[in-house]
Amino acid sequence: MSISLTHYSEQHLDALNQFYLPEEQAKFTSLPHAFETVDKGQYRIVILAGNDAVGFFLLHETERVNSFTDNPNAMLLTSLSINEKDQGKGYALKAMQLLAGFVSSEFPDCNEMVLAVNHKNIAAQKLYSNVGFQDTGRRIDGPIGEQWILNLPIAKG
């Protein structure tokens, strides 16, 4: 199945609203329906398998990024999810492998991606490590415990 990244549009709304995650996963993220509207500087990105929306994440170039890094050209990735029925098929891995290329073409000023992963979220930690994210050593307290701040350099497009 061909995996691609695209900006959100209305055509994805129904599929994204039907995303389901079991409770033990839902605590680590926010489902896409929480982002029917977003603020300036937030971008909804849809993970497509063929034409089907199977995953979602949010990119930020807002002031919130400043609490993760001092780099003014960094963006923050949050709220990654793959709909439960489509998990375990390599979709998140492929999507994160496509991330740097997508960002360098869509957000040419961005030279670093940062994100926070919960210390108990082993699946996500492995995923991010597999695609080259590094532990910055920074830690923040989240609502369900310590969050590790990871980063990935983005080569200029």
Ligand SMILES: CC(C)(COP(=O)(O)OP(=O)(O)OC[C@H]1O[C@@H](n2cnc3c(N)ncnc32)[C@H](O)[C@@H]1OP(=O)(O)O)[C@@H](O)C(=O)NCCC(=O)NCCS
């Ligand atoms: C984390 C998540 C995005 C992975 O999506 P996925 O499409 O099922 O992942 P993939 O099939 O591409 O697997 C990629 C890698 O992730 C890791 N991984 C995925 N699911 C895993 C699991 N249940 N246990 C351990 N590692 C897992 C593995 O390293 C895997 O590579 P491998 O199979 O070669 O070992 C998905 O489980 C999810 O949506 N979780 C809930 C939300 C969440 O935690 N988001 C991250 C917030 S920081």
